[in-house]
Amino acid sequence: MTAADTPKAPAALDTAALRRLLESGDAPRLIDVRTPGEFETAHIPGSYNVPLDLLREHRAELRAHLDEQVVLVCRSGQRAASAEQALAAAGLPNLRVLSGGISAWQAAGAPVATGRPRWELERQVRLVAGSIVLASVLASAVFEPAKWIAAAIGGGLTFAALSNTCAMGMALARLPYNRGPRTDLATVLGALADERK
Template sequence: MNDFLHKLPEFLGHHEMLALGFVALVIALIVTQIMVLLRKYKELTPAGLTQLINRDSPLMIDLSAIADFEKMHVPGAKHVVMSQFDPENKDLAKARELPVVVMDKDGRNSDSAAQRLVKAGFTRVYTLGGGVLAWQQAQLPVAKGKN
């Protein structure tokens, strides 16, 4: 270890771009983690969603394409087309105090919907990390069809 520490300054001097790239990567990772900690919604694992369902009966909104929703969805989830998702809707506004879980097929579009819910005044907003595919991979039950 002592030999490594003596050779490190020489290595860094000969590989400045590599060292700068490493520093930039570390800074990017730190910034990303800080942003995750500061956002006003949480990402749930399938096990975390199961606990939330058992404890609080959340409103679950699935933003998957209709064909994907009909193939499989979390039991109890309501389908909403992303283009028609409106957190200001009077029916959805009644659920401001409930926990709301936003999901889609693979978890890629849930963040923008969660941000819109937080902006609209929802306080208990969650996303399902990995989406319905993660739910299925965890071998949890899935529903099929429109309901």
């Protein structure tokens, strides 16, 4: 792999800089790529919810509605960085990622719109993975081959870290608990178009 093949890190923007931009007359478009349930729990006022899987699937359609400065937001910055790569591949310039995501935003005491509280997706993954590992290790005291379930979960988590993807997280995001209000392409494009008027 050469230096030219190495993906560049997305341009980061810290909470203080984003707050200054939002207070100026040149506010960027805020795109929150978390699940609708996470977005409903807490989000930056004025942001738009475009879940990462929807963004990846429809990045070409979204490109036409995102021609100004765009700041991508998620819980910690990981999913926003993935969204930046997808949109950059579609030819969208002027992309930045909020460093530390909504977690850093809230820690700085910046304003948030809140709704029904839910566990964050990452916390749900830790609970499910940990519970499966614990149960399979305990079960292996009676049925020795159950230890391989724990090994499979460990392997999956290792792969998730190396590939920066999470199959368990994607599966959990589809649960009704995490869906929140319906977010589809037509709704997103309508909201983005309405602001331009």
